[in-house]
Amino acid sequence: MRAAEELAKRQRENPLGPDGDRVLKLFRSLPPLSDPEFEQVRVSPNLAVGEMNFRQPNAKAFHFPDGSHLITIFSGLVDFYSSACQILMEAGSFHNEKGESEGRSLEDLLTDLKELFLTWTPQGIQENRPSEKKLSTVNADRMASATLLLEGALRFILCHELGHVLFYKPSGSEKLSTGLTREQETISDIAGMQTALMSTPTLGAIRMNLAGCVISLRVLAVFATTGHTFTGDHPDPLNRVNEIFAALRPFCTSPGQYWTVSPIAYAFDEALETAGQRAIGGPDMLPIRADRAFSRLCAALEEVVKERQRKTIIVPLMAREFAEATDEQMAEIAMYAAQVFAQDSPARREPGQRWTERGDMFLSLYHQWPARAIEYFDYAISKRKQAGA
Amino acid sequence: MAITGCRNDALTVLMNSLGYQPLVLAKTGLKAPFLYNYKDTKLEPIGPLSDFLVPGTVQPENDLGSVPEIARKETDKKSGSAIASFLGDALKVVGITSAPKLESSLSHGTDFVFSFDDVTSEGLTYSKTAKLLHSIDRDALSDLPPGALEGGYIQIAYEFLYAGSLGMRATSGTSASFDAKAIQVNGLLDIGANGKIEATSGTSLSFKAASAQRAAFACKIGWLERVGESLKLHIHEDAGESFLADEAGPQPYLLERGVVIRAEGA
Numbered sequence: 139m140r141a142a143e144e145l146a147k148r149q150r151e152n153p154l155g156p157d158g159d160r161v162l163k164l165f166r167s168l169p170p171l172s173d174p175e176f177e178q179v180r181v182s183p184n185l186a187v188g189e190m191n192f193r194q195p196n197a198k199a200f201h202f203p204d205g206s207h208l209i210t211i212f213s214g215l216v217d218f219y220s221s222a223c224q225i226l227m228e229a230g231s232f233h234n235e236k237g238e239s240e241g242r243s244l245e246d247l248l249t250d251l252k253e254l255f256l257t258w259t260p261q262g263i264q265e266n267r268p269s270e271k272k273l274s275t276v277n278a279d280r281m282a283s284a285t286l287l288l289e290g291a292l293r294f295i296l297c298h299e300l301g302h303v304l305f306y307k308p309s310g311s312e313k314l315s316t317g318l319t320r321e322q323e324t325i326s327d328i329a330g331m332q333t334a335l336m337s338t339p340t341l342g343a344i345r346m347n348l349a350g351c352v353i354s355l356r357v358l359a360v361f362a363t364t365g366h367t368f369t370g371d372h373p374d375p376l377n378r379v380n381e382i383f384a385a386l387r388p389f390c391t392s393p394g395q396y397w398t399v400s401p402i403a404y405a406f407d408e409a410l411e412t413a414g415q416r417a418i419g420g421p422d423m424l425p426i427r428a429d430r431a432f433s434r435l436c437a438a439l440e441e442v443v444k445e446r447q448r449k450t451i452i453v454p455l456m457a458r459e460f461a462e463a464t465d466e467q468m469a470e471i472a473m474y475a476a477q478v479f480a481q482d483s484p485a486r487r488e489p490g491q492r493w494t495e496r497g498d499m500f501l502s503l504y505h506q507w508p509a510r511a512i513e514y515f516d517y518a519i520s521k522r523k524q525a526g527a
Numbered sequence: 528m529a530i531t532g533c534r535n536d537a538l539t540v541l542m543n544s545l546g547y548q549p550l551v552l553a554k555t556g557l558k559a560p561f562l563y564n565y566k567d568t569k570l571e572p573i574g575p576l577s578d579f580l581v582p583g584t585v586q587p588e589n590d591l592g593s594v595p596e597i598a599r600k601e602t603d604k605k606s607g608s609a610i611a612s613f614l615g616d617a618l619k620v621v622g623i624t625s626a627p628k629l630e631s632s633l634s635h636g637t638d639f640v641f642s643f644d645d646v647t648s649e650g651l652t653y654s655k656t657a658k659l660l661h662s663i664d665r666d667a668l669s670d671l672p673p674g675a676l677e678g679g680y681i682q683i684a685y686e687f688l689y690a691g692s693l694g695m696r697a698t699s700g701t702s703a704s705f706d707a708k709a710i711q712v713n714g715l716l717d718i719g720a721n722g723k724i725e726a727t728s729g730t731s732l733s734f735k736a737a738s739a740q741r742a743a744f745a746c747k748i749g750w751l752e753r754v755g756e757s758l759k760l761h762i763h764e765d766a767g768e769s770f771l772a773d774e775a776g777p778q779p780y781l782l783e784r785g786v787v788i789r790a791e792g793a
Contacts, residue, residue: 140678140679140680143566143567147568150783195771196769196771198766200767202679203678203679203753204677204679366771367772368770369768369769
């Protein structure tokens with residue numbers, strides 16, 4: 139099979155590092171895919187998958203005349219994701235009023251991520267800066283989480299690349315157009331996301347896998363601003379990030395499930411976007427986004443009901459967003475809150491997600507929210523009651 | 528395994544960067560364009576492209592040129608048994624086919640580097656070769672190894688490199704007793720009757736063949752794909768589908784980077 143021969147040749151030309159073929163190892167751990175067409179590609183004997191030792195953070199699909207296909211992720215992309223995941227996992231889950239947590243400070247985290255992006259510019263790669271960059275050692279627990287996150291990111295990329303095999307149409311003409319349509323790219327991304335969500339029954343791992351999908355695309359979106367050249371046949375990575383979040387909503391059975399599986403994805407996505415913006419000399423803070431603000435609120439409430447944080451973190455944590463959000467954003471946040479926190483919310487009946495306690499906690503803080511926020515919450519909750527009646 | 532010698536030798540890397548695949552060929556006198564079957568790192572000669580053209584096709588004269596970028600560029604240091612092995616292959620390139628006999632004292636403790644001189648190219652350009660493919664005799668294609676064309680294993684070497692002489696130099700910092708002139712005079716190195724050795728300096732030897740029959744030592748190569756009713760020659764490495772563009776741009780197609788490929792039957 140040409141694909142396997144090509145992979146072997148490239149691996150002889152550029153031998154892999156001491157960890158061997160990390161991509162093949164991960165591919166072999168992929169669970170059966172829910173989409174039968176994608177699953178058929180995954181198990182195809184005509185498919186070869188492996189790592190290629192190139193510094194560029196890239197992934198490729200090759201198609202051969204004997205009908206075989208090769209999916210490869212470059213070592214540069216694995217290494218970049220690995221570094222980013224370690225940095226992200228060094229952060230504590232929440233920071234107190236002084237920006238402190240059991241992990242590193244948020245500012246340190248953003249600085250490290252910014253430096254990482256600056257190290258991995260095309261020029262930095264050419265100057266071999268990535269191999270000179272050493273990360274601080276993280277403890278075993280955090281390393282295990284970083285590995286889960288990394289696997290989530292790579293699994294997503296692999297599933298996306300399966301789409302490049304599935305939708306490949308050999309052309310009979312001289313001009314071979316093998317690129318996917320925009321719709322096919324999106325289908326491939328969604329298949330990757332669904333695989334991430336369905337590959338484990340554990341909530342923690344589902345969250346980490348989803349975060350992996352999102353960060354894999356957010357990293358590409360930042361690369362698009364730090365000098366990397368994207369091919370014309372892939373959609374804008376920023377749109378792909380947004381589409382993943384949009385596709386997640388209908389995939390989840392309820393708003394409660396959506397906000398349960400997505401907090402790490404939202405938090406890491408925001409951290410990477412902020413760091414990327416700083417890397418190109420942009421402002422230190424991102425504009426407010428309603429979904430990120432609400433995700434942060436949900437995650438903070440969860441930490442408190444699980445007694446991992448004190449209740450006093452919540453109101454200060456949301457102060458900026460509740461004060462500065464536009465009217466539309468406040469209305470959106472309030473709508474989300476009504477969906478999961480209101481007394482009659484179906485989310486409260488969903489087992490294992492602690493929406494009842496989170497909702498009660500949210501309502502118990504009601505008098506502490508800014509008057510403007512209360513107004514929006516009251517309106518959204520009353521509207522919800524009317525709709526229910 | 529048809530890959531021979533050390534990986535990423537300096538001369539191999541240089542040739543690769545210029546788009547050439549270093550080779551050890553079985554025969555002298557082969558002319559480009561020449562067809563090979565390359566599968567599982569085995570390079571099997573098939574025959575000249577002219578054998579597969581519609582009878583009467585006028586094939587253009589091969590272009591001739593010199594390649595100063597490669598001439599006198601040295602390999603990495605060779606030591607021990609690698610000296611005789613490399614020398615044997617390299618002598619064939621300049622037309623000296625008998626296996627060299629080295630006095631063991633010659634290579635003991637001395638490292639050598641090799642280089643090719645008077646390097647010339649002969650073959651067709653990509654465009655001329657591609658144009659010839661329009662005159663392929665479809666019936667003749669059935670003589671190709673079964674499945675080889677469909678699998679993309681058929682290669683066309685469309686330009687060969689030849690060398691007029693081979694240089695061998697004892698590197699500095701090695702045995703002080705090495706004396707190129709003494710080797711020439713005392714016959715410590717025997718290359719048979721069809722070659723001659725000349726000491727070009729106190730530490731350097733040059734080898735030339737008595738006859739002009741040389742073997743190519745590198746080629747520019749592409750692979751053939753059947754696209755509909757036509758054949759397409761690919762001379763660039765497949766870039767694949769990716770989200771990032773290749774920053775180095777299109778790379779020349781090679782059988783394998785960093786190595787010398789020994790053709791079957793060599």
